[in-house]
Amino acid sequence: MRETTLRDVADLAGVSPRTVSNVVNGYAKVTDSTRAKVEAAIAELGYRPNVLARNLATGRSGQIVVVVPYLDTPYFAELLQAIIPAARKLGYNVLIDQTDGDRQHEGELIGRGSRRHLFDGMIISPLGLAQEDLTARDPSLPLVVLGERVSDGTFDHVGIDDVAASTEAVAHLIAIGRRRIAAIGDQPYPTGEAAQLRTRGFRAAHEAAGLPVDESLIIGTARFNRIDGATAMTALLDRADPPDAVFCYSDLVASGAIHTVLGRGLRVPEDIAVIGYDDIEDGRYSQPTISTISPDKKAIAQLAVDRLVLRIAASEPIPGVELRAPHELVPRQSTLGY
Amino acid sequence: MRETTLRDVADLAGVSPRTVSNVVNGYAKVTDSTRAKVEAAIAELGYRPNVLARNLATGRSGQIVVVVPYLDTPYFAELLQAIIPAARKLGYNVLIDQTDGDRQHEGELIGRGSRRHLFDGMIISPLGLAQEDLTARDPSLPLVVLGERVSDGTFDHVGIDDVAASTEAVAHLIAIGRRRIAAIGDQPYPTGEAAQLRTRGFRAAHEAAGLPVDESLIIGTARFNRIDGATAMTALLDRADPPDAVFCYSDLVASGAIHTVLGRGLRVPEDIAVIGYDDIEDGRYSQPTISTISPDKKAIAQLAVDRLVLRIAASEPIPGVELRAPHELVPRQSTLGY
DNA sequence: AGTTCCGATTGCAGCGCTGCAAAGGACTAT
DNA sequence: ATAGTCCTTTGCAGCGCTGCAATCGGAACT
Numbered sequence: 001m002r003e004t005t006l007r008d009v010a011d012l013a014g015v016s017p018r019t020v021s022n023v024v025n026g027y028a029k030v031t032d033s034t035r036a037k038v039e040a041a042i043a044e045l046g047y048r049p050n051v052l053a054r055n056l057a058t059g060r061s062g063q064i065v066v067v068v069p070y071l072d073t074p075y076f077a078e079l080l081q082a083i084i085p086a087a088r089k090l091g092y093n094v095l096i097d098q099t100d101g102d103r104q105h106e107g108e109l110i111g112r113g114s115r116r117h118l119f120d121g122m123i124i125s126p127l128g129l130a131q132e133d134l135t136a137r138d139p140s141l142p143l144v145v146l147g148e149r150v151s152d153g154t155f156d157h158v159g160i161d162d163v164a165a166s167t168e169a170v171a172h173l174i175a176i177g178r179r180r181i182a183a184i185g186d187q188p189y190p191t192g193e194a195a196q197l198r199t200r201g202f203r204a205a206h207e208a209a210g211l212p213v214d215e216s217l218i219i220g221t222a223r224f225n226r227i228d229g230a231t232a233m234t235a236l237l238d239r240a241d242p243p244d245a246v247f248c249y250s251d252l253v254a255s256g257a258i259h260t261v262l263g264r265g266l267r268v269p270e271d272i273a274v275i276g277y278d279d280i281e282d283g284r285y286s287q288p289t290i291s292t293i294s295p296d297k298k299a300i301a302q303l304a305v306d307r308l309v310l311r312i313a314a315s316e317p318i319p320g321v322e323l324r325a326p327h328e329l330v331p332r333q334s335t336l337g338y
Numbered sequence: 339m340r341e342t343t344l345r346d347v348a349d350l351a352g353v354s355p356r357t358v359s360n361v362v363n364g365y366a367k368v369t370d371s372t373r374a375k376v377e378a379a380i381a382e383l384g385y386r387p388n389v390l391a392r393n394l395a396t397g398r399s400g401q402i403v404v405v406v407p408y409l410d411t412p413y414f415a416e417l418l419q420a421i422i423p424a425a426r427k428l429g430y431n432v433l434i435d436q437t438d439g440d441r442q443h444e445g446e447l448i449g450r451g452s453r454r455h456l457f458d459g460m461i462i463s464p465l466g467l468a469q470e471d472l473t474a475r476d477p478s479l480p481l482v483v484l485g486e487r488v489s490d491g492t493f494d495h496v497g498i499d500d501v502a503a504s505t506e507a508v509a510h511l512i513a514i515g516r517r518r519i520a521a522i523g524d525q526p527y528p529t530g531e532a533a534q535l536r537t538r539g540f541r542a543a544h545e546a547a548g549l550p551v552d553e554s555l556i557i558g559t560a561r562f563n564r565i566d567g568a569t570a571m572t573a574l575l576d577r578a579d580p581p582d583a584v585f586c587y588s589d590l591v592a593s594g595a596i597h598t599v600l601g602r603g604l605r606v607p608e609d610i611a612v613i614g615y616d617d618i619e620d621g622r623y624s625q626p627t628i629s630t631i632s633p634d635k636k637a638i639a640q641l642a643v644d645r646l647v648l649r650i651a652a653s654e655p656i657p658g659v660e661l662r663a664p665h666e667l668v669p670r671q672s673t674l675g676y
Numbered sequence: 677a678g679t680t681c682c683g684a685t686t687g688c689a690g691c692g693c694t695g696c697a698a699a700g701g702a703c704t705a706t
Numbered sequence: 707a708t709a710g711t712c713c714t715t716t717g718c719a720g721c722g723c724t725g726c727a728a729t730c731g732g733a734a735c736t
Contacts, residue, residue, distance in 0.1 A: 367685095
């Protein structure tokens, strides 16, 4: 049995298909009586519009794609959880792609891919986009980038003020009396700009407090996972002069670091205070609970979606902007104690 | 500038649009020379097929939707991470929906929704489907259900053997010498069948060991979150006769329970041993690491996707089947100690 | 050489909807 | 009564592709 179409409804209601379309879309001026007739017919036949056909006719898919490195990283999962309803509210479905942290994959996604017609725009949270990825990108693809700051001026960024947030985090460690503070997560190469901003905040806080920075306490990591935090922390604890506090560039890193500290029989925060970044749900339940920088994920999601939809609707290319979502310092047990 | 179409390619290659279509789809018998001509034209024009148009013509969207209650629940995130590549490999894109744990929302999704045309099939991991949800469901929607066992015989289930797995978990607790074992997560009502299977395993293990079950140690929870575990554990510890081990129906519940135990100054596993369910990544890094039942998520994903695609391709309705993925017991610190 | 056969290629029609512009109808103004 | 105005409704064409069945051309056979 065929699905009922616009035409079926039109026949039953005694109007033209075009009028049914107008009713369905809430468009134009339709008399109340006509609308009533059509709606009755729709209800009677159980009609539902064929989105595929609409997509072809309008040339728009009504879908946006969100690209994240890993779905099972809590920060991204929580972000997605915020993006999906925000997009849905504006009439967009969300497709999700994960790159598995593969930069080449990221480059392909913003390039001229064969799936281009499936989405009207893209929100991407890259691990690190290189300049050459950008030049190869499909110029017809409305794009909003989360986190990264690199840009060619044709797309938008949404993020928090990483430098300010990092400065606050480290200032907090200083405020609770710590003087030898380590940083875990630096990435001193072109695609690691997000990490570098945090390192900049780390330095700024020291400077503001008149403290010297021990460069050897800035530990680089390839990623922001638990294992990276655990590994880095092991190296720090193996030193003759271990730190008394650690600023971790993600809560996962902090979790891994704490794991190592406790495993050595040391205490958090008494021996080593730890602060993270992202405010993932885990950190509120782990033992100890993790002090952190909490980005306003709902705001990030809303800003990104709004901006993307604006960009999709725009007939002219619009210049890229930098959008800042709020953040706040959330001290918990890993710095304050119990 | 218009996107290049099939017709443009055809004109350049000097063949009919239909032949270009054949080449693009790898269909039929196309001479090598023709294929070469067409491919050259495609490359020259940078042609990419319009998926929207194809969708309309074929009546298929090439998308499947995966519905989970919460995206930021690690178990579901990890499952999705496995489903997406499995689907992609078979040529399907994955749409993701979250129901926020709203059963009504679940019912609507499998009902005659307006987004029906957007996907060819659905994999749903329900919090609990009631029989009436099933009767209202859209019979044209190929469906694979994860976890739940309720069925009307028109769709498939994929899951692990919950009873066997739960039995193993509790047997493990018994094997390490525990005799007063609690269970956290029971849901003794129609939509809580998944939980009830675990309770059944809990009983089976006791019976096999000749131990009596203390019914008052079976604690119900509305959900499987950390907070539920923490709350339930608090109740257990407030008793005059607290348990010496706990079987939690998810790793999150276990995490919350452990949090409470440690917060009381008690030790895990010395005072109370804890075992969870799901093997989420967290459990491998928390303090202590969490013993658990590890479902083979890749197998679940593969089985679900394969079966769904089969169902989509089928011309006749095919009867629902029960598919079992492997699982294994993974003992860690929360039962074995350090 | 004529006929048959078979695989490669083509043409047509249509998937169900919307953009556009024109037609139709009711109502007002003269 | 007639023309003008404005708003609702309509018809047409087409979005870009594929299903189907017909066609074409060359090879094989008699």
